[in-house]
Amino acid sequence: GAGVSQSPSNKVTEKGKDVELRCDPISGHTALYWYRQRLGQGLEFLIYFQGNSAPDKSGLPSDRFSAERTGESVSTLTIQRTQQEDSAVYLCASSLATSGGAEDTQYFGPGTRLTVL
Amino acid sequence: DQQVKQNSPSLSVQEGRISILNCDYTNSMFDYFLWYKKYPAEGPTFLISISSIKDKNEDGRFTVFLNKSAKHLSLHIVPSQPGDSAVYFCAASAWPNYKLTFGKGTLLTVNP
Numbered sequence: 001g002a003g004v005s006q007s008p009s010n011k012v013t014e015k016g017k018d019v020e021l022r023c024d025p026i027s028g029h030t031a032l033y034w035y036r037q038r039l040g041q042g043l044e045f046l047i048y049f050q051g052n053s054a055p056d057k058s059g060l061p062s063d064r065f066s067a068e069r070t071g072e073s074v075s076t077l078t079i080q081r082t083q084q085e086d087s088a089v090y091l092c093a094s095s096l097a098t099s100g101g102a103e104d105t106q107y108f109g110p111g112t113r114l115t116v117l
Numbered sequence: 118d119q120q121v122k123q124n125s126p127s128l129s130v131q132e133g134r135i136s137i138l139n140c141d142y143t144n145s146m147f148d149y150f151l152w153y154k155k156y157p158a159e160g161p162t163f164l165i166s167i168s169s170i171k172d173k174n175e176d177g178r179f180t181v182f183l184n185k186s187a188k189h190l191s192l193h194i195v196p197s198q199p200g201d202s203a204v205y206f207c208a209a210s211a212w213p214n215y216k217l218t219f220g221k222g223t224l225l226t227v228n229p
Contacts (some may be wrong), residue, residue, distance in 0.1 A: 004160065031215065042121065042206060042219035043161070069220070084121030091160055097215075106217065108153075 001115050002026065002111035012115045013082055021077045021112045025094030032075050033093040033106060034067055048098055049075065066103060082116045089113050120144045121209050131228055136194040138223050140207030143188065147209040151217065152181060155204045158167035164205075165192070197227045201229045 005024045013019050025032050030111040034046040051067040058067070064082075071076040079086055095107040122141045138152075145223045148169040153161035167174040167181045167190070174181050180193045194201055207220040 033215070035219075039219065042123075042221045043208075043217070045216045045218070048215050050215070059216070093160070095215075103166070104215070105163045108162070109150075110158060110160050 004092055004094050004107055005041075006090075006109040006112050007114060009110065010113045010115075012117065014117050015084060018078065018080045019114065021079075021090050021111060021114070023075045023077070023092030023094075025073070025075070025092070025108055028072075029094035029096055029107075030072050030096045031097035031104065031106075032069055032076070033095075034077050035091045035093065035108075036088040037091060037111075038088040046077070046090075056083055082114075084116050087114055087116045096116055118143070119216065119220075120147075121207055121218050121220040122224050123205075123207055125223050127224040127226070129226045129228060130197050132199055133196045134206055136192075136197045136201065138192040138194075138205050138207075138225065140190050140192075140220055141188055142209050144209070144211065144218070145188070146211040147218075148212065149210045149214055150181070150183060150190050151208045151210075152179075153206045153208060153219075153221070154201075155206060161224070166174075173191060178226055194225075197225075199227050199229050202227050 007022045031100040032049045035043040037043045048056040048069045064080045067077045091111045093108045095104045095106045151166040152164040155161040156165045183190045202223040206222045208217040
């Protein structure tokens, strides 16, 4: 079946502009995650959505970052007034979350490479 | 501070030999550990995992070993194949376990 898809695959923007990144999770997956990977670093957790529960936003680095999810489908990550340090690959993942625990495998999309000039 | 460390940025092995990738962690609350594999321009894909109640988990050519007292885990690939060439990320989580903490990755190159 179809995996997690993300768009755009690449985004180049100027400092100070807003950007919106999109994630389409695997159909039927109730949990959705956003991570980012800066150059030479590991993936950093940003935010977690699970069904209708309040999202865990503890990984968002500043109030310029926000994310929304409509039901159990598409999610958008918005970065306002982008800065050069926001340049990274932004990865989305989804999972079934049937157990809600450790064995709930996260399936990643290919990511959006964001470059802020 | 970096809670999951992969101290070897790269590793090169011959086809057919064993590949050993290492990972250290500092957070004693971590109770679940995973390895992900990543090819260029693709997202990471889950490879194998281990719970802290075990010290070994095996899946085909892949075995993960966990040494809790040393806060160390390793991934063994045997025999290594050229298609295994990729970046391998170690990840860990603590309850409620949905938030993964990743290392920086190790680039494995398997030479034919």
